[in-house]
Amino acid sequence: MSLLGAIEAGGTKFVCGVGTADGTVVERVSFPTTTPEETMANVFSFFADKDIEAIGVGSFGPIDPVKGSPTYGCITTTPKPHWSNYNIVKALEERFGVPIGFDTDVNGAALGEYTWGAAQGLDSCLYITIGTGVGAGAVVSGELIHGLSHPEMGHIYVRRHPEDRYEGTCPYHADCLEGLAAGPSLGKRWGVPGAELTPDHPAWEMEAYYLAQALMNYVLILSPQRIVMGGGVMKQEHLFPMIRTKLQELLAGYVHHPSLRENIDQFIVPPQLGDNAGLCGAIALAKLALAEK
């Protein structure tokens, strides 16, 4: 049986897998991200004996996902040594001669949750991950968002919490959303890792304030039918009700929709694909590339 190949290309590790067109992962391996040559040798070796019809890549970024652009397929200006301007799509096409789907890791995850996960059956959704960084991807009218390049929703500007004295971790913007709300900022602001803070610690009210602000802007700009929140920080399940309440407070009844009132528990939800989210997203990208062939 023909299978779809999937690559979750992370800055720390690569996960490769094969799956079926219904999103089932049948095999997976993982190895550290070193140089492109060494890492891709492992990728080539994994897929060498697999009968794959297409490969999807959900990649760390920034990348150029715009077809027709001279640098399409590249990981572009990453500070990660050796990977800047590496064209991963070209490398895979030359090796395997099958259609290659290529997008950001978060756009991939959004497509995965949209196709088989928490947003299945809808026309639009937003996926946001809050972990070492903050990233988000979105599906609008069934399509992933591209334009000038790809979204970088984790770096939006937010209003500072009146009691927050922390300067922020983002090397570009200091106190953008990622700079104030990603996992590392929790640890640096409060002196202990977020996972060690009790649910009644004031850290969480502040965290919910920043994330609800981001969600407010995503709702007002994109109008997604569902928002899926994942990543390490969202393992703190008590954040979900706090974020829902803060979002309602911030919107102040402006957008009239049951999803923002009585149905908000089904509007802001955790991911459903668990540890296979990245791979499922890449399978969805492979499936898309095959359909567009």
Next chain:
Amino acid sequence: MSLLGAIEAGGTKFVCGVGTADGTVVERVSFPTTTPEETMANVFSFFADKDIEAIGVGSFGPIDPVKGSPTYGCITTTPKPHWSNYNIVKALEERFGVPIGFDTDVNGAALGEYTWGAAQGLDSCLYITIGTGVGAGAVVSGELIHGLSHPEMGHIYVRRHPEDRYEGTCPYHADCLEGLAAGPSLGKRWGVPGAELTPDHPAWEMEAYYLAQALMNYVLILSPQRIVMGGGVMKQEHLFPMIRTKLQELLAGYVHHPSLRENIDQFIVPPQLGDNAGLCGAIALAKLALAEK
């Protein structure tokens, strides 16, 4: 020759017109928005002797533009007397029996500029108007954004300027973007209408700061290929270079693209459709409705 009908349904006045499929307006009339009965009688009368294949409506809001929804076609929760829950699409369909396109005024204008104006030939664009209020619409991969409902981008949350002591005009959010940057807030903050403030007045640095923040978030969330800025406040042409510079400062080189560096003069531009922008947008909506028939 068959023509397309266009309605710019505003809260103060209705503009009706007919045009050709290349966006040329051949006739237009305008009348005040009173009750739905009286206003629609004028609409019906204008189109009665026209040979129209479809009608497009760019409407004041909020509206329900989601096909299949029970309230599709309605102007929903407007405070404007008599118009709340009025189904303008149904009224037009029953009267004329032709396909009706229906969207927000700003989504219509975005589609108009995308089809015949400042964003012609691209795949995506954002149109923002800064006047009595702030509103924006966007085209992504050739499609207008819909989801839960329609975007309400004028009400995003922004960081306050450190020297701004004005509380904001928005009845829902006080100091959201519209509350701080729409025309009326200029007049209330500085004591004279914006049009009377000289180009070197500090009002404009503050205004550019708020609008550049909004553009930063739009760029990071939607990645549009061009941003078209219109409305009364943008008649102050000196705002364009100020906003471009502020946007570059805020992004701090994070998004690497010529459109955000050396080509920024072609990235943030005024509208090209002038006084016919609303009607051209509605013609574009009519054309879309005809194509989807």
